[in-house]
Amino acid sequence: xxxxxxxxxxxxxxxxxxxxxxxxxxxxxxxxxxxxxxxxxxxxxxxxxxxxxxxxxxxxxxxxxxxxxxxxxxxxxxxxxxxxxxxxxxxxxxxxxxxxxxxxxxxxxxxxxxxxxxxxxxxxxxxxxxxxxxxxxxxxxxxxxxxxxxxxxxxxxxxxxxxxxxxxxxxxxxxxxxxxxxxxxxxxxxxxxxxxxxxxxxxxxxxxxxxx
Amino acid sequence: xxxxxxxxxxxxxxxxxxxxxxxxxxxxxxxxxxxxxxxxxxxxxxxxxxxxxxxxxxxxxxxxxxxxxxxxxxxxxxxxxxxxxxxxxxxxxxxxxxxxxxxxxxxxxxxxxxxxxxxxxxxxxxxxxxxxxxxxxxxxxxxxxxxxxxxxxxxxxxxxxxxxxxxxxxxxxxxxxxxxxxxxxxxxxxxxxxxxxxxxxxxxxxxxxxxxxxxxxxxxxxxxxxxxxxxxxxxxxxxxxxxxxxxxxxxxxxxxxxxxxxxxxxxxxxxxxxxxxxxxxxxxxxxxxxxxxxxxxxxxxxxxxxxxxxxxxxxxxxxxxxxxxxxxxxxxxxxxxxxxxxxxxxxxxxxxxxxxxxxxxxxxxxxxxxxxxxxxxxxxxxxxxxxxxxxxxxxxxxxxxxxxxxxxxxxxxxxxxxxxxxxxxxxxxxxxxxxxxxxxxxxxxxxxxxxxxxxxxxxxxxxxxxxxxxxxxxxxxxxxxxxxxxxxxxxxxxxxxxxxxxxxxxxxxxxxxxxxxxxxxxxxxxxxxxxxxxxxxxxxxxxxxxxxxxxxxxxxxxxxxxxxxxxxxxxxxxxxxxxxxxxxxxxxxxxxxxxxxxxxxxxxxxxxxxxxxxxxxxxxxxxxxxxxxxxxxxxxxxxxxxxxxx
Numbered sequence: 001x002x003x004x005x006x007x008x009x010x011x012x013x014x015x016x017x018x019x020x021x022x023x024x025x026x027x028x029x030x031x032x033x034x035x036x037x038x039x040x041x042x043x044x045x046x047x048x049x050x051x052x053x054x055x056x057x058x059x060x061x062x063x064x065x066x067x068x069x070x071x072x073x074x075x076x077x078x079x080x081x082x083x084x085x086x087x088x089x090x091x092x093x094x095x096x097x098x099x100x101x102x103x104x105x106x107x108x109x110x111x112x113x114x115x116x117x118x119x120x121x122x123x124x125x126x127x128x129x130x131x132x133x134x135x136x137x138x139x140x141x142x143x144x145x146x147x148x149x150x151x152x153x154x155x156x157x158x159x160x161x162x163x164x165x166x167x168x169x170x171x172x173x174x175x176x177x178x179x180x181x182x183x184x185x186x187x188x189x190x191x192x193x194x195x196x197x198x199x200x201x202x203x204x205x206x207x208x209x210x211x212x
Numbered sequence: 213x214x215x216x217x218x219x220x221x222x223x224x225x226x227x228x229x230x231x232x233x234x235x236x237x238x239x240x241x242x243x244x245x246x247x248x249x250x251x252x253x254x255x256x257x258x259x260x261x262x263x264x265x266x267x268x269x270x271x272x273x274x275x276x277x278x279x280x281x282x283x284x285x286x287x288x289x290x291x292x293x294x295x296x297x298x299x300x301x302x303x304x305x306x307x308x309x310x311x312x313x314x315x316x317x318x319x320x321x322x323x324x325x326x327x328x329x330x331x332x333x334x335x336x337x338x339x340x341x342x343x344x345x346x347x348x349x350x351x352x353x354x355x356x357x358x359x360x361x362x363x364x365x366x367x368x369x370x371x372x373x374x375x376x377x378x379x380x381x382x383x384x385x386x387x388x389x390x391x392x393x394x395x396x397x398x399x400x401x402x403x404x405x406x407x408x409x410x411x412x413x414x415x416x417x418x419x420x421x422x423x424x425x426x427x428x429x430x431x432x433x434x435x436x437x438x439x440x441x442x443x444x445x446x447x448x449x450x451x452x453x454x455x456x457x458x459x460x461x462x463x464x465x466x467x468x469x470x471x472x473x474x475x476x477x478x479x480x481x482x483x484x485x486x487x488x489x490x491x492x493x494x495x496x497x498x499x500x501x502x503x504x505x506x507x508x509x510x511x512x513x514x515x516x517x518x519x520x521x522x523x524x525x526x527x528x529x530x531x532x533x534x535x536x537x538x539x540x541x542x543x544x545x546x547x548x549x550x551x552x553x554x555x556x557x558x559x560x561x562x563x564x565x566x567x568x569x570x571x572x573x574x575x576x577x578x579x580x581x582x583x584x585x586x587x588x589x590x591x592x593x594x595x596x597x598x599x600x601x602x603x604x605x606x607x608x609x610x611x612x613x614x615x616x617x618x619x620x621x622x623x624x625x626x627x628x629x630x631x632x633x634x635x636x637x638x639x640x641x642x643x644x645x646x647x648x649x650x651x652x653x654x655x656x657x658x659x660x661x662x663x664x665x666x667x668x669x670x671x672x673x674x675x676x677x678x679x680x681x682x683x684x685x686x687x688x689x690x691x692x693x694x695x696x697x698x699x700x701x702x703x704x705x706x707x708x709x710x711x712x713x714x715x716x717x718x719x720x721x722x723x724x725x726x727x728x729x730x731x732x733x734x735x736x737x738x739x740x741x742x743x744x745x746x747x748x749x750x751x752x753x754x755x756x757x758x759x760x761x762x763x764x765x766x767x768x769x770x771x772x773x774x775x776x777x778x779x780x781x782x783x784x785x786x787x788x789x790x791x792x793x794x795x796x797x798x799x800x801x802x803x804x805x806x807x808x809x810x811x812x813x814x815x816x817x818x819x820x821x822x823x824x825x826x827x828x829x830x831x832x833x834x835x836x837x838x839x840x841x842x843x844x845x846x847x848x849x850x851x852x853x854x855x856x857x858x
Contacts, residue, residue: 015387016273149721158389161456162819164721166843171725178456182384182392184340188416189312196310196318205835207828208405208803209320209727211412212839 011045011082014158019044022130026123028088031104033097033117038127042115047154047179048084052128054091055103060148062107064165069109069149071169075176080113082181088117094126112175154179221330230259259520265340267387268353272509272519281508281528283644284346284517287663291532291539293495294469294502297364299374302333306375306422314420317415323404323802330425330523334366338394338452338466339381342517345528346535349518350511355382355390355464362502363468366450367494368427370474371438376450384787388524390464392417398470399581399615400783402430402443402758405804411455411821412724427472430758431688432801433734441803442688444474447500447549447617452845455722455821459555459813460525467553475496476685477582478798483675488684489619490576490727491547497674503559503612503661504530505641517617524814527642531662536643539662541610542669544676546595546621547576554614555813557823558786558858560606560638560749561661562591564620566631568652570608574680577619581759581781582684586621589777599777606638611778613752613786615811618777621680622664629668635661638750687781690761690796694735695700697705701787701810703747708795710746720843721821722809729824730836731799738796743787744769750788751815757826758797759783766792784811803828 012020012123023039036042053061053066068085075083089095095103095118104110117126131151152161152175163175202210218778221293225562241366259842279638298319308325311319322328324522342351357363357378368374380390393416397409407423415421429439449471449794451467452458471494474484479494491497511518520526528535551560563571576582588594600609610618610850627633632649640658647657669675700711711719712728720728731737741753744766765774768790778785809821822841 016389018273021276110344117522123471136809157391159391162721164723164843171723174725185418187603188419192318192419197456198314199310199318199320206832208825208832210727210825210836210839211805 010150011156013045013155016158018094024126024130026119026127028117028119028123029097031097031101031110035113036117038119042084043153045156046188047082047156047181048086048152048172049173049176050086050088050151050153051149052090052132053087054089055095055099056091058138060165065107065109066150067165067172068114069107071172071176072111072114074169074173079111083113083115086117086150087114087189088124088127090124090128092121110150150175152162152176152179154181156181216305221673222331229389237242239591243383247479247771252259260685265342265353265359266515267383267518268384268519269338269387269512269515273514274521274523278507278521278527279509280644281506281526281644282349282510283346284528285645286536286657286660287538287649288347289534289537289779291499291534291537291662293499294360294365294492296356297334297336297366298677299332299504299596300335302375302377306330306333306377306424315419317413317419318418319413319421319698320804321403321423322406322422323804324426324432325424328424328428330424331372332368332374334376336363336375336376336396337378337379337381337633338382339379340386341463341532344505345508345518345530345533347383349508350387350516352508352518352520353388354520355461355466357382357466357468361465363450363465363472365469365500367479368425368470369470369479369655370427370429370444370472372430372442373424373426373428374422375422377422378791380417382417383384383647384417387607389460390466391454391460393454394452394466395454395455396423396450396466397453397756398425398448399754400445400756400759401425401448402428402439402801404802405806406805408756408804409450409453410724410823411453411458411722411807413586414454420554425470427616430798431802436801438653440688440811441474442686443759444476444582444685445474446477446577446582447551447580447619448471448472449551449553449615449617451553454490456817459817461505462553462813463504463524465521465572467502469502469549469551471500471549472665475769477529481674488681491545492676495676497544497668497677498549498692500532500549500551500825501635502532502551502553504555506555525557529637529641530663536660539664541624541664541666543625543627543629543666544669544674545621545625548622549577550610550612550616550618550620551616552612552616554811557615557639557792558611558613558752560600560604560609560611562609562636564634564636564652566627566633566652568654571633572633573610573620573622575610575618575620575777576680577617577778578618578780579705579759579782579784583780584684584685587776597776598656598673599775601775603623603637609638611786613784613811614813615752616784616786624666625676626663626668629666633666635664637661657764677750691736691798693738693796695731695737696740697729697737698740698742699743699753699808699822700745701747701751701753702745703744703749703815703820708810708815708818710822718821720841722821722823723841724823726823726841727805727825727836728822728841729834730840731824731831732830733772733803733826733828736796736798738763738794740794741785741787742792744790745793748789749815750786750812752812753785753787753793754811755783755785755795756799757802758799760785760795760797762793763797764794766794767848797828802826803832
């Protein structure tokens with residue numbers, strides 16, 4: 001056994017993971033100008049939340065960054081260990097690693113486990129298309145439409161979901177939790193007990209389970 | 213697979229209609245709920261053995277372009293009905309409140325528990341199993357209820373409430389694309405939300421959940437007792453509804469049929485009071501026809517298994533778990549209950565006679581609801597009744613989109629013994645072998661779903677039923693409308709959404725935590741279902757909880773006459789590109805969270821789905837409205853927050 005494996009966490013992909021055929025293995029650059037392979041280094045065996053943005057965006061992108069920052073705080077214990085945020089630019093011609101570093105720093109978002117990524121325009125378009133458009137080419141021209149969604153991936157579970165970036169933090173956290181590593185039976189028993197109490201309160205107060 | 217049991221094989225061949233099985237099922241006629249285990253062979257053969265099934269090797273992956281499935285010889289396997297589910301006595305006994313100590317997943321208490329104490333109990337264990345899709349194939353790894361593909365069929369009777377305990381015994385890890393969390397929806401039962409398989413209520417392995425199916429007619433509040441018998445339904449199906457993984461889990465096999473009988477449709481053909489005397493012996497003259505398509509990898513030389521590709525859609529059409537099966541039919545009427553389990557494709561099914569012309573299929577029910585009057589469909593005098601009215605137009609075909617059901621009667625009496633008829637699908641599959649029998653002119657083997665071989669009726673086979681009655685039922689009048697509402701089915705920028713007209717942009721993704729529409733219990737609403745938002749896609753729109761009536765249909769915003777096969781009660785409104793439907797539906801008898809969604813499973817998994825709530829009173833309604841799902845407002849709030857921070 002490789003000695004490194006004893007020291008660092010090993011990220012194993014799910015056997016049915018589409019791997020590089022879906023995610024590509026394009027080489028991107030982080031805000032610290034490190035070269036990373038999109039699948040091998042960022043997706044493989046990990047849980048992550050991906051959004052698209054660009055530094056000069058004054059519409060929705062800063063709001064999404066704000067949202068991510070807020071849920072980052074809640075998920076802090078996992079961030080950079082088995083959970084990662086990837087904010088990928090859609091305007092690589094402007095967004096150099098330095099520009100992204102500036103963007104992240106300005107917003108106090110230059111945090112462990114949160115990567116702002118740039119790269120070759122073709123690669124980024126391919127990733128965007130693969131992550132958000134399934135099999136619908138040609139519908140993807142509108143840049144403004146990209147920032148409103150979060151793609152949630154857990155490659156260890158071959159899990160693939162989505163959240164609306166403008167939903168409440170609780171809602172986004174719930175959507176991320178759907179892709180968390182499986183809980184043990186004992187953990188589920190505890191979670192069930194908490195949920196059941198909430199259900200019974202709802203039924204008493206509103207006449208049915210509301211889950212709000 | 214370790215030692216294939218001789219008994220299994222015996223039971224499999226028994227699926228073809230033998231004299232013994234006819235007598236067996238005939239003896240149970242009219243008492244579908246009391247089918248005893250000994251009448252159907254050993255419980256082991258019916259899937260209760262809990263052996264560990266080895267996961268598929270990971271070599272079976274989808275390739276681009278797709279590799280064809282292995283070839284198969286047509287008309288080798290027999291067409292059979294799935295075995296009936298066998299009632300059991302559950303331990304621990306079902307109860308009104310969640311039984312956390314025994315491992316039940318969280319749920320609200322069963323509504324109307326005292327009124328609908330279950331009389332019949334079933335146990336359905338979602339688990340891995342092996343199934344042979346064709347004699348030329350090895351075993352295929354599947355997920356099925358009690359390990360069976362398709363699941364055992366539940367046969368119930370109105371007025372006799374049943375309860376199904378769904379266990380999640382799926383593997384802790386899998387090499388397939390399935391997700392080992394389940395929530396089981398009965399499509400389209402009139403029951404409490406806690407038994408409805410809400411998409412967000414999935415539970416993990418080693419837990420179970422009781423779904424209470426009251427087998428009541430809608431209209432409990434107004435009519436008392438067991439509701440309004442005019443609301444009778446028949447062909448239900450149950451399936452996993454896990455948000456984001458419905459397609460994956462259904463492709464692996466987590467679905468099955470659920471038939472409910474009453475005195476008009478009693479599950480036998482005898483002249484009993486009120487019976488319509490339709491072909492009615494399950495598995496003898498009355499068959500589910502469960503359609504799905506799969507792609508397979510070549511048989512693994514090491515394991516001997518023929519695994520399914522981890523993907524939606526395929527090049528083999530599966531009919532009740534078999535590829536291109538054959539069926540021996542007697543010269544009499546049969547009832548076939550078409551169900552398309554998808555996961556994504558729409559079927560155009562026609563009956564091809566020996567001379568190559570299109571035969572008549574008489575539709576008696578749409579989505580489990582009897583039509584008031586039967587509607588014959590063929591390519592001649594009844595061509596206008598075909599619902600294949602937009603491209604590709606298939607003369608005399610019945611178009612079945614995902615989750616739609618059409619019950620049809622086919623009369624084989626007009627064909628001499630020795631005739632061969634075929635069910636044809638408009639799309640082609642990969643066969644790889646010629647037909648063993650000469651096909652009717654114009655029919656290619658790639659388009660054949662299954663083959664009928666006509667024989668003379670033996671003395672022991674049930675005699676033909678009388679002519680199909682011209683009136684099957686009478687629908688109750690619809691109450692006045694209390695509210696109108698619109699749902700838009702939007703596919704733009706690669707996103708699938710159900711959008712309210714006032715939602716900003718493309719609308720929201722599915723939010724299980726908030727209701728998108730709050731409804732006061734006991735009211736009636738008209739909903740405009742609108743696929744007029746330039747998508748180019750067909751959306752089979754399904755509404756949970758109760759059947760609706762179609763008041764108007766639209767094409768590109770212009771009203772068109774309601775096509776005959778949309779005229780009955782339904783629970784799936786197929787909206788092809790540009791189409792819309794104005795439907796009317798009642799919200800009564802129960803409270804809770806329900807769903808409206810596109811039943812193309814790729815679309816619903818991408819959140820073309822929203823939640824709506826039935827609230828018991830004004831206070832509950834006000835609370836629901838206060839927390840209603842918002843898209844635009846939240847965005848504005850965040851924008852404001854951003855500006856404040858700047």
